[in-house]
Amino acid sequence: MAEVKENWKPEWKRDVVYLHVFPRTMAKCVPNISPFAMKLEMWLRMNNVPYQCSLLTCLNRFIIEYLSKYFKKNPYPGINPEQQAIGRSFLKMAEENTVWSIFWYRYVEHMTEYRKYLTFQVPEEMQEKVGAGLSSSVKDRAWKHGIGRHSSKEIYKLGSDDIRAISSFLGEKKYFLGDTPSLVDCTLFGVLSQAIFVPLDFPMKAVIKEECSNILDYIDRLKTEFWSHWDDQQI
Template identity: 40%
Template sequence: MFEIVLEVIGGIVVIAVLLVILLLVSLKVQSYMYDLKKVEGYRNYEKDLVYLHAFPRASAKQVPNISPFAIKLETWLRVHKLKYKLVETYKFSTKKSQIPFIMFNGEEIADSQMIIQYLSKYFGLDDTEGLSAELQAASRAFRILIENSFSWTYFCYRYVHHYLLFKKVHQLPRGPFLNTLSRLMLKMGINSNSRGAGIGRHTPQEIYAIGADDIRAISKFLGDKKYLCGDKITVVDCAVFGQLVQVSEVKSLPYPQRDVIESECPNVRTYIDRIKGEFWPDWTMLTSDGEFE
């Protein structure tokens, strides 16, 4: 009985120590975060200029942003030639704890799709994008597929199954301690969230197979069209592009999903290159080849 009591007390002590360490680490991490009230876009903002808050470009290799939703949003802004300024930060939105988010005319708006809807209404853009009812439905379906199915397959790959490899292409410019901590936190968070979503309960091979089938579905629907819904780029293309480049362009990580693009879906490879060429002529300038040491 006495031994059991000692074990319980020992366990409580260990937990208490871990909580203290986590508190100290949290304070240390917070000390590296920006105070948003001092970031441009919160004060002295320019009217009708979109202040796009996203992860710093320097924290990623081979893509202009490690967030697919930031690339989606930035692509959409470029498509519609809206004035924007990238505010590089690790701070999430105060309202929804999301990144990217924008400051626009002094108002904070989070969630990439809600940002697009808000700006479309403000600037009087056609919310149907000139599409038939059937294509609007297909556009929504493929956006949900890429953002709520395909994304999990490579999130699990890079954050959970191969989180040590991920340091080759993503690092916080704050030293090895915070880099290691961030990877462990991402691994635990994505592992928990993916299991909650259901997909994380499968084996790695089953998860990657889901991602491969998602790419094949996109390829079949795209066919020989210029964009998913025809000759004109629409928001679904921005969403698909933002997700696909995370595996197609990051060559340092041997994503099995990329193998499907390269070996089975040449039209998807051409589609990615088309969007890069038309809307990201500065892609090479904004990205860094190679790996972090």
């Protein structure tokens, strides 16, 4: 709470979202190391909700539900209930399953390599220790989740099969559910960008490149349309 108070903006304005996310400087190749923070920021951009970043490590997984009601934004505008149900199913798959295959690869099995693209907000002499602690924490969380009880090969197969399912349903559509962008697009962008844009040899990335090129086109479209200042980490 003390950290939140120190970073709170005394000149806050009504109807502006002050977005608490991991500092931009922690990540390379993507604006944020968290796919959930990426999802939220994409949703704000997609819905033209004014926001400012307040850089601290404070997360809330239910914020979009609250903001949708406050700003009167439909997470699935003009999309029928059946398609909304499909969108929610893929959203949950990506957040509860697919993302763990990415986390397992970069934090548990390849943390040393991933450290080239990750900088912690601690002195240099503590970077390795903090990285080791994060690796151990993610491994423990994956075990408690259940996915960490599988072999690495099985974990990557689960993630790769998810990628194939995403690609099959996406087909040639502009957005995941058709001609209108929705919350599921924000989620898929947040998760898949972590593998596509970070130059590590994720097994799931190989599947995207070799079997599911429509996903590359899809993510590039979303990036171009909603994240024009991608390379400017201050935006």
